[in-house]
Amino acid sequence: MIVFVSCKKTADREKSEYLSQDQIKIQNWFASQKTNNAVKRNLWIDSLTQNLLYDQMWTEKKKGVQYTIVPINDNFKFKNNKGQRVSNYFVRAINANSKKYIYSLIVQYKPTNQQNSTDITEGTIASIFNNEPIDTDCNVRYITIFDNFLYSKIYKNNEYVSTSNLNIRINNNQKINENSNNIKSNSTNGEYSTKGCIDWYWVTTYSDYSQTWEFAFTTCPGGGCYDTQDYSICPDGEGVVGGGGSTPQSIPTDPRADAQMGSTHATNLSQKSNFTSAKTNIIAAAAFDKKEHGVTFGRDASGNITVSNITNGSENWGTVPNLTGAFADLHNHPNLGPPSSGDLYGFIDKSVKNSSFETRYILTNNGPVYALTVTNIEQAINFNSTHPRVPPPAGTNFEPNFPDEILNEINEMRQSYGVTDEMAMAFVMEKYKMGVALLKQDSNGDFKRLNTIENTTIDGTRKFYKSNNCQ
């Protein structure tokens, strides 16, 4: 039996003043993505926006997120899924209550059954974003507006099966040698080589959270893509918005897809002179006035790292400056406190607003350096909506706090079980699926993810917590 999925129900879809306001917001957002002197990038944006079918736009809501979906004219060709029978949709997500902007991307929808229409039924996009059942089998690819692959999802028998993204596999004691001019050398045990080339793997996570790694391709500093059957996911060096750290900007992946990559980026940036110099300045300023100070790192149109001025806060709070092309920031805590709830919520806000933003460093007073990195932006968005922050009462200068349940858990861990602040924070970040990892710099200068596991005694009468940090 052939099942035809219904086509875009243009006539049925809501057309209201609200949608036209959405259209203006989308147009303004695209305009803000343009960069001076980036001719190719700007032309791409112009061409894409001209192919948005606003008259077929519709909205969907799920779990506190409102999705505005604009079909893209079939005449507009992406390199992702090139030559395939797919339909493309521009999706803009906002918080359904506060209307705050969350993110924008392109969804490519490819039905598994060739007989089925490539148009999607209303409600499908929101369900896909939440891994919920839909009324057809398909392969969905998420890409940036600049045609860079983020990740893909598979649906079979109307059920969500898996999500795949590209990631590097890192050997202990090896770092990407970004300055090497050598083209691919022998890789080590099938993992990435030490001479500037990187082996990329498809990391597929199934609905039961099991994971497989499958070699995808290799990239080298000179450019190009090796050993792959699917060149649509390979970089062509054009118009990439993501990036950060030391990974070449043309690598076609969500730079925040996994803590391993976040750790690599955090480590690499921390070794650059821009960073060490900013860090030294903050340490000096804090030693002088015992206050918080912040700095932001960005990239200019040529991909060079830029650094903002250092801001001066107070003993209790600080701000980090805005900067074009921002991808990381750094601030100090005038004590030994690890990243706070305020740091975390602020970081999520920044990351959902700016898909290139991937790292927040926290420098403690003569103590450890921590970093927050996004591991799963959908989880972060979901956490923000299901566990909204508790704002400080008027007239107080506290940072936003966790909701009652999480806060109580942290307090209990620290006070009743003697767990350290960093262990408690790492634990709740994982337990409540915040989509963010807590990293800590080790004695070698590498940032490693902190993990805390909860366990019970053999007789089951007590629980205890244990660090299980990445080595």
Next chain:
Amino acid sequence: MKQLFNIFFAAFLLAITSCNTQRLVLKVNDVKKLVANKDNFIGKPLKNVLSQIKPKIKYVYGNPENTWAGATGWTFFTFYFVDKEDVLKRFNNKPTSITVQFQLEPTNNRRPLPKGGIKEWTKKETKEYGDMIIIRIFVLGEN
């Protein structure tokens, strides 16, 4: 003489009234009333809340010495009506707790509670911390 009698009579009436003033929390399950009436406690000193609680407080932890606005949990006390041992045992079925958070006192010199909390809240603690100004109060769990 008449004036003296009036004074004694007034004092007697006051004593009777005070004795009969109903506390909000007579049994542990009543603690939710504190949240329902939180407007009466927010912006007021901790001793106001404590005076409404009749059941014995058997385990308390917190960070009254906090001077940093970035502290996760702000400045707080959490009160339990069961022993610490029971709190540790009941990890799947949390006992009732009241958490009270306070205004930041950047220059405070308050004595920290011992690590791991205290087993009893006495008049001494009320005297020492009772003037801390409440900004948030919430209740979790069930005894």
